[in-house]
Amino acid sequence: xxxxxxxxxAGHIPADLYRQIPPGTDVRRVVIVQEAPRSYTGPIxxxxxxxxxxxxxxxxxxxxxxxxxGAAVAILSATGGLTYTINRYRK
Numbered sequence: 001x002x003x004x005x006x007x008x009x010a011g012h013i014p015a016d017l018y019r020q021i022p023p024g025t026d027v028r029r030v031v032i033v034q035e036a037p038r039s040y041t042g043p044i045x046x047x048x049x050x051x052x053x054x055x056x057x058x059x060x061x062x063x064x065x066x067x068x069x070g071a072a073v074a075i076l077s078a079t080g081g082l083t084y085t086i087n088r089y090r091k
């Protein structure tokens with residue numbers, strides 16, 4: 001029995017806890033409550049949700065910028081403020 005958990009399961013009371021029990025207490029009736037181990041599920045899920053949300057926001061922003069740029073080029077082309085040509089050179 002090297003771990004405190006093993007001592008607790010075997011019914012042994014560690015010395016530091018034994019000193020905290022008031023004098024005259026029946027040690028056979030003492031119940032020691034341990035804190036539950038920490039769960040990492042919540043922080044991991046939160047991190048994944050934040051990452052997925054960030055990617056979704058960036059994709060929406062990229063799509064909106066693309067639509068706005070396409071509309072701006074279409075408007076400027078229609079009004080004569082912007083022209084572009086595609087030249088294909090042959091040798």
